[in-house]
Amino acid sequence: MIRINTDLRRKILENNEDIKKCYQCSTCSASCPVLRYDPDFNPRILIIKALYGSEDTIRSKEFWKCLSCDRCNERCPQGVNPYNVLLKLKNFLFSQNLAPRERIDARELIIATGFSYPISSAVDRKRESMKLEPLESIGEELKKLL
Amino acid sequence: MKQYALFAGCTIKAALPHIEMVARKVLPLLDIELKELAFTCCPNADFRSTDEYSWLVVAARNLALAEKEGLEILSLCPGCTQTLKEANMILKDDDSLRARINKRLEKIGLIFKGTTEANHHLVILHQQIDILLQRVTIPLYGIKLAVHTGCHLLMPSRIMQFDSPEQPKKLGELVKMLGGTIIDYPEKTLCCGFGLFGSHKGTASRIIRDKVESAYLAGAEAFVVPCPSCFQQFDRNQLVAKRELKFEYQLPVFYYLQLVGLAMGFDLDEVGYYHGRVRSPELEEKIKSLVKKAVVNI
Known part of the structure; x- marks a missing residue:
């Protein structure tokens, strides 16, 4: 049984009206490289549960398995843009402190240094051997900006 | 010889510098001059999955840096290209969002006007295939x-x-x-x-x-x-x-x-x-x- 959370449903639909156009055709699921290998990640089911405002689904870890390949957006005949719906749900989870730790750490690394990879003397030595400039942190400027 | 701002991206800069090395070796021989700017992470889709607004702010800073130099961006990474192209399109299309983001960019002396383009080198090379063929x-x-x-x-x-x-x-x-x-x-x-x-x-x-x-x-x-x-x-x-x-x-x-x-x-x-x-x-x-x-x- 699915417990429907109307508040959550309203929040999900805010600025996201296109999701209502989903007629559950499963084109997204048939196109999804993750579902092909992992039956627990099913975009069609995630969309209908998001529409219901199903709290359990939204708190589940399944959301974060998306490879962000955009194939579902490309093929969706209704312009629901499943990838973008998932993005908005993930943004909502992050704002509620429910994002996975590794996503929060990855975000903080970028804000701290400007790079998504740790910068280190080992990286700089490798770059120097190829006559490339060392990497300099741009974190201070990003902190001012964010 | 056309000059571009080189957007190598974090993965290449930190994990695969030999790709940056080969780009710097080969592209100038195809009449493409590269300039280094203080770009950050584009930022990537993982960053976007946490907060789309800050994703847009950081992307706008990268685009504004290239605009300030009057240069188009040549990217070595499809992910960076997608972020920069999408952010560019969103900001060009939405006047009020652009104004809000520009308030942020003002703090670091930058402005997004929408005067640059970002492309992957494949796009640029495909447009000048005759030069490639000659070399x-x-x-x-x-x-x-x-x-x-x-x-x-x-x-x-x-x-x-x-x-x-x-x-x-x-x-x-x-x-x-x-x-x-x-x-x-x-x-x-x-x-x-x-x-x-x-x-x-x-x-x-x-x-x-x-x-x-x-x-x-x-x-x-x-x-x-x-x-x-x-x-x-x-x-x-x-x-x-x-x-x-x-x-x-x-x-x-x-x-x-x-x-x-x-x-x-x-x-x-x-x-x-x-x-x-x-x-x-x-x-x-x-x-x-x-x-x-x-x-x-x-």
Whole structure:
């Protein structure tokens, strides 16, 4: 049984009206490289549960398995843009402190240094051997900006 | 000679600097001058998944830096290209959002006006294919390559506007310009699976196994990719998958500009091939013999 959370449903639909156009055709699921290998990640089911405002689904870890390949957006005949719906749900989870730790750490690394990879003397030595400039942190400027 | 702001991206700068090295070697010989700017992470899709607004702010800063120099951006990474193109389009289209973001950029003395474009080097090279053709001195005759364009250069197609997401052809055309032979394979448009390697290694490994198997059985000798994430998945992660899933075959991978370098007369070492982990001694010999044949022909 699915417990429907109307508040959550309203929040999900805010600025996201296109999701209502989903007629559950499963084109997204048939196109999804993750579902092909992992039956627990099913975009069609995630969309209908998001529409219901199903709290359990939204708190589940399944959301974060998306490879962000955009194939579902490309093929969706209704312009629901499943990838973008998932993005908005993930943004909502992050704002509620429910994002996975590794996503929060990855975000903080970028804000701290400007790079998504740790910068280190080992990286700089490798770059120097190829006559490339060392990497300099741009974190201070990003902190001012964010 | 046209000047561009080089957007190498974090993966290449920190994990695959030999790709930056080969880009800096090869692109100026194709009349493309590169300028270094203080770009940050584009930022990537993971960053976007936490907060889309700050994603847009950081992307706007990168675009504004190029605008200030009056330069277009040449990117080495499809993911960065997609972020920069999409953010550029969103900000050009939405006056009130642009005004809000510009308030933030003001704090660091920048402004987003919407006067620059960001493109991957494949897009730029495909537009000047005659120059590429003129510079080929050692055609890659007989080298059988499986093309993997990946996802972000193709989709969303209304933003990327580069090639068909269902039947991509342009990277194949660019490989043929170098004399290479294209091997079609059933899993050509399957995502490489890199994004799940950190969190769900089993899934990512099965995806890369199926890609490699499909291309290997079709007769390919190597992959060619335009993307540093795909490169890592086909290179280091292919070996991890091979150990875990115990498959027999393996195929090395080239970043497209490494092939351009070979076709222009650089050797395997000069294009950074030996920084890759998957090797094929047979293919290496075949590539070395291309040079000998070319010398005999002169």
